[in-house]
Amino acid sequence: MKVVSIVGRPNVGKSTLFNRLIGERKAVVDDRPGVTRDRIYGVVSYHGKRFILVDTGGLVFEEKGIWEEVRRQVDFAVEEADLILFMVDVKEGVHPLDRDIADYLRRKEKEVWVLVNKVDNEKRLTEAEEFHSLGFEKIIPISAIHGYGVKDMLEEITEDIEEKEKEPWGIRIAVVGKPNVGKSSFVNAVLGYERVIVSETPGTTRDAVDSFLEYRGEKIILIDTAGLRRKSRIKEAIEYYTMLRALQAIERGEVVFVMLDAFVPVSRQDKRIISWVEERRRGLIILLNKYDLIPPEKKDEVYNYFRKKLDFIPYAPFIPVSSLTGEGIDTALLSAIELAKRRKQKLPERKLREVLREAVRKYPPPFYGKKFVKIYRLEEKGPGYFELVVNIPEALSESYLRYLKNRLYEHFDLSGMPVTIKPVKKE
DSSP states (O other), X not given: OOEEEEEOSTTSSHHHHHHHXXXXXXXXXXXSTTOOOOOSEEEEEETTEEEEEEOOOOOOOOOSHHHHHHHHHHHHHHHHOSEEEEEEETTTOSOHHHHHHHHHHHHHTOXXXXXXXXXXXXXXXXXXXXXXXXXXXXXXXXXXTTOTTHHHHHHHHTTTSOSXXXXXXXXXXXXXXXXXXXXXXXXXXXXXXXOEEEEEEOOOTTSOEEEEEEXXXXXXXXXXXXXXXXXHHHHTOHHHHHHHHHHHHHHHOSEEEEEEEXXXXXXXHHHHHHHHHHHTTOEEEEEEETGGGSOGGGHHHHHHHHHHHTTTOTTSOEEEOOTTTOTTHHHHHHHHHHHHHHHTSOOOHHHHHHHHHHHHHHSOOOOBTTBOOOEEEEEEEETTEEEEEESOGGGOOHHHHHHHHHHHHHHSOOTTOOOEEEEEEOO
């Protein structure tokens, strides 16, 4: 998938543009402890065409403190990018730091568009011309706040993207997780564990590696996040790397194996990766790797620890596996196949109506001020995605939607499927 990175000095409006472009993607509200939404990455969808957008911190060239870390992150974002949006501020004119950044980007030999931000009148539009002095051919005047020029920019970004990227062959299973949890060893164990390997196709430096196999009559594509093949300074930005790799794999997968090391405590990064799977509404299975190395008397304790730490995903199967012995591999593959098939099946509409009716009867939505909140129906729009048709969408709290969600998990086989209920107004 095309990767577009926004780069520029501090306070030129990068995050404002980022938030405008990912728009509804931010609508997922999450009050669960530890599940942070730093929004470094986002998937932009425009007229059926999608690309990954990367936000970066303000770039300055100081080799100390936080600025050094920001510089490393920007280095990585630039290395990964197919296109760089170099943002500047028309109100401040060409800043000396803009010239430094322009020199830095020229050395990277990447495609660079200069976005001249805060253009909100004819005078500013004329002033934007001075940024040609930075030495880049493409200058695009925009207003990140008001939206001026943004649609035209999106048209150009998506011009070379196919409307729907066709995935080949079979069930797509992404294997994601932090570095060194054993993802590649697991994939190798799968491929060497009495399987018929059809072919293996390495992607580009930035792509994942796809492995094609047949298992019990089912065709499977394993999407393994690629290894880190970057200069040493990029290796230090390991979390930045991991999240982009994970997002690329999750975006392509139908079912996602999130792999955890059974000897390593759950981290914020683990929870971020899981939250991406939920947000993209993919099938979710947790794999606890290296489980064979845990003493028998400690296995239950370790399993319960991970269940407790990740209690915000009670619907997800947790499967102990071992890349060394092959333990759990069959269970994992069979669970993924079954989950992929269930994701393609619609829930019975009659039963869905009955479950909703009973849930509302037992616990009606509270009044919105003095207004009565009327729930009409629940419509299934995709795997795990439902629209709740009501008279006042904003009246339904997160806790009430969670209540309805739990009723669905009680009455339907939605194991491994993140459920989203979006209130919409009756037309």
